[in-house]
Every structure is written in C-alpha cells, then in structure tokens.
Amino acid sequence: MRFxxxxxxxxxxxxxxxxxxxxxxxxxxxISGPAVTRFEHHIATVAGTDYxxxxxxxxxxxxxxxxxxxxxxxxxxxxxxxxxxxxxEIVSYCGATPIFVDVDPRxxxxxPKKLQIAIEKVIAEGQLFPKVIIPVDLFGVxxxxxxxxxxxxxYGLKVLEDGAQGFGASLNGKMVGSFGDVATTSFFPVxxxxxxxxxxxxxxxxxALVDLLKSIRVHGKGxxxxxxxxxxxxxxxxxxxxxxxxxxxxxxxxxxxxxVAKVAARYNQHLADAVVTPFIPxxxxxxxxxxxxxxxxxxxxxxxxSALKAHDIPTMIYYTIPLHxxxxxxxxxxxxxxxxxxxxxxxxxxxxxxxxxxPLEDVDTVCTVLLDALRSFRGE
Ligand SMILES: *Cc1c(COP(=O)(O)O)cnc(C)c1O
Numbered sequence: 001m002r003f004x005x006x007x008x009x010x011x012x013x014x015x016x017x018x019x020x021x022x023x024x025x026x027x028x029x030x031i032s033g034p035a036v037t038r039f040e041h042h043i044a045t046v047a048g049t050d051y052x053x054x055x056x057x058x059x060x061x062x063x064x065x066x067x068x069x070x071x072x073x074x075x076x077x078x079x080x081x082x083x084x085x086x087x088x089e090i091v092s093y094c095g096a097t098p099i100f101v102d103v104d105p106r107x108x109x110x111x112p113k114k115l116q117i118a119i120e121k122v123i124a125e126g127q128l129f130p131k132v133i134i135p136v137d138l139f140g141v142x143x144x145x146x147x148x149x150x151x152x153x154x155y156g157l158k159v160l161e162d163g164a165q166g167f168g169a170s171l172n173g174k175m176v177g178s179f180g181d182v183a184t185t186s187f188f189p190v191x192x193x194x195x196x197x198x199x200x201x202x203x204x205x206x207x208a209l210v211d212l213l214k215s216i217r218v219h220g221k222g223x224x225x226x227x228x229x230x231x232x233x234x235x236x237x238x239x240x241x242x243x244x245x246x247x248x249x250x251x252x253x254x255x256x257x258x259x260v261a262k263v264a265a266r267y268n269q270h271l272a273d274a275v276v277t278p279f280i281p282x283x284x285x286x287x288x289x290x291x292x293x294x295x296x297x298x299x300x301x302x303x304x305x306s307a308l309k310a311h312d313i314p315t316m317i318y319y320t321i322p323l324h325x326x327x328x329x330x331x332x333x334x335x336x337x338x339x340x341x342x343x344x345x346x347x348x349x350x351x352x353x354x355x356x357x358x359p360l361e362d363v364d365t366v367c368t369v370l371l372d373a374l375r376s377f378r379g380e
Contacts, residue, residue, distance in 0.1 A: 008357030033239035047177030054237035058186020061200035076128035112147035137166030140287035165289035259356035270367035307373030
C-alpha cells in the first residue's frame with residue numbers, strides 16, 4: 001500500500017497528461033510558455049481570485065509575497081507552531097521574526113485566542129512591529145478566517161494564507177486561495193493539487209501587487225529580463241508543470257475532492273469510536289491533504305505504527321517537532337509551556353494513507369489492523 005498513490009491518477013489521465021507534456025516538448029517553450037498563463041487563469045477562476053502568479057514552489061510563493069510587502073528586520077510575523085517548517089522559515093529568511101502561536105486542539109490550525117494574546121505581547125514588549133499573520137490550512141482544513149480577519153483589522157496586520165495543503169478546500173463556499181490579503185499554495189507532488197516536480201502559486205485581487213510579484217519572480221525585471229529595476233529572484237513555474245497541472249486541476253474539481261471525502265468517511269465509520277478522528281468544522285469542505293488521527297499517547301502511537309508497518313501499511317507523523325522546538329529556532333527562546341496543544345499533537349497525531357484513488361477495501365484493511373493493535377495495547 002502507498003501513503004498517497006500518485007500512479008493511480010496518472011493511469012487514469014495518462015492520455016491527457018502525456019499529450020500535454022508532448023505539446024510543451026514540441027513547442028520547446030520550456031520557460032514561461034503559453035501553458036503557464038493558461039493555467040494561471042484557470043486556477044484563479046477556481047480559487048475565485050482575480051489573479052494568480054505562479055512560481056517555482058510553495059516556499060518561494062510565501063517568500064515572494066514577503067519581499068513584495070517589504071517585510072524584514074524588526075517585523076513580527078505570526079505563524080502556527082504546528083505546521084511544515086517552510087511557513088516560519090520564510091519569515092526568518094526575509095529577516096523578520098516568526099512568532100509561534102499554539103493551535104486549536106480540534107482543527108490543529110492557529111488558535112485565534114492565542115493569536116490575540118501573542119499580538120498583544122509583541123505590542124507590549126515594544127521590540128518588534130506586528131506586521132503579518134500567516135494562517136495555514138493544515139491537512140486540508142481552512143483556518144478560522146472570520147476570527148483571524150477580525151484580529152488583523154483590529155491590529156492593522158496583513159493576512160497571508162498558506163494554502164499549501166488546502167487547495168480545493170473551502171469555508172462557507174469560499175475557496176482556499178481566496179482568504180487573507182494574499183494566499184499561496186504548493187504543487188509539491190503529494191499536495192491535494194500536485195505536479196510532477198516543484199511548483200507553487202500566489203493568489204490575489206491586487207493588480208499592483210501582481211505586477212510587483214511578476215517583476216520579483218524574474219530577477220526584478222522592468223520592461224524585460226535585462227532591465228532590472230529591483231533585486232528579485234528566479235522563481236518560475238516550468239511550462240511542463242503548468243501543462244500537467246491544467247489537466248490535474250480539472251480532475252481535482254470534477255471528482256477527486258468527492259472521492260477523497262468518501263475515503264475519509266469510510267475511515268470515520270471504522271475509527272470514530274476508538275480514536276479522535278479529524279474534526280471538520282461547520283461550513284468546511286476539506287481537501288484531505290492528510291487524514292490525521294490522535295492516539296492516547298506516544299507509546300500507543302508507536303504500537304499502532306509498528307503494527308501497520310508489519311502489514312506493509314505506511315504512516316506518517318506530521319509533525320514530530322513543533323516549530324518552537326526546532327533547532328533552527330532555538331535562538332528565539334520560545335517558552336515551551338506556551339504550546340501545550342502542539343506539544344501534545346507532536347506526541348499523538350498520526351496520518352494514515354489517504355487519497356482520492358485509495359480503494360475503500362484498503363481503508364478497511366488499514367482499520368482492521370489498526371483497531372486490532374489498539375485492542376491489544378489497551379488490553380481490551
Ligand atoms: C508543502 C508546504 C509548504 C512548502 O511548499 P513547497 O512547494 O514544498 O516549497 C509550505 N507550507 C506548508 C504548510 C506546506 O505544507
């Protein structure tokens with residue numbers, strides 16, 4: 001069994017994907033070919049934003065926005081403590097200071113109450129300027145944007161949605177990619193919308209920002225690449241990836257979101273009485289980047305992992321180290337006691353195989369092994 005089966009999708013869409021790749025190869029427009037602009041329009045329409053600016057990966061997408069906003073030394077940027085490293089890495093990379101915020105015990109997303117406390121603390125200390133909140137749509141569930149936006153307005157902060165794990169998900173009918181002032185996503189292969197390499201995108205309704213981002217992503221270009229008006233980077237989405245994504249975006253919207261929800265529902269059916277299953281808030285359609293359960297203890301989790309492994313069933317632990325405990329951030333001297341939820345999750349969360357192409361019989365197999373292991377561990 002695979003943790004996320006990418007080959008089943010390719011088998012189903014092979015004709016269209018192969019043709020899309022061949023077209024690019026025939027055209028030899030490998031950099032910034034017409035497929036890139038086509039895909040940007042396509043995905044902006046799906047996200048419900050006026051513009052999409054594609055780039056080389058989801059990490060760059062976040063960085064490009066920080067550069068465009070001029071975030072740097074002396075600025076405080078609020079990020080959830082429980083997320084992939086990149087969300088906070090880009091803050092330090094641009095010279096600003098990440099402020100970690102504990103997460104909600106049910107959604108695992110940034111906790112708005114603790115966010116407010118963190119903002120007030122930064123203001124009271126007077127060392128840093130609070131500038132940006134980067135909520136993450138962890139595991140495919142949109143963050144609590146109504147509460148986050150209210151705080152952003154109250155304290156005059158910008159919101160940058162990190163939708164790397166959430167493309168396709170929605171909250172009250174509004175799509176991931178459309179929250180905050182600006183949103184980003186990643187097309188890393190195993191994300192809900194993945195390509196065949198690295199890729200990323202930025203979503204916004206702000207035309208002036210689009211022009212700035214398009215300059216920054218190609219060496220700070222002015223009229224052309226050899227007229228350089230600012231310091232930028234080289235961060236483009238390959239034409240090949242854009243062509244592949246065009247096909248895969250249609251598949252995602254046509255049936256993959258529904259299909260992955262069926263897989264999750266089957267898991268819920270089996271597991272709801274035995275473990276904490278994913279909490280999907282009212283009004284949310286999850287993209288199920290992960291199906292993450294919570295066990296009672298690290299020991300119990302280890303037992304389950306090894307029982308599944310003995311049956312060749314892969315699992316993943318997202319995340320074993322909360323951001324505030326990462327060595328790269330030790331110099332920030334975060335107080336471990338401020339993060340009870342993310343510390344707990346790092347001990348008890350376990351992600352099971354999932355994907356829109358996972359056969360329901362495989363879900364049954366995973367659950368049989370998992371429930372057996374739990375019964376023996378718990379002595380039931
Ligand atoms: C994957 C991911 C990123 C980074 O995306 P890349 O395309 O791998 O650079 C950023 N934030 C979150 C939450 C992610 O899961």
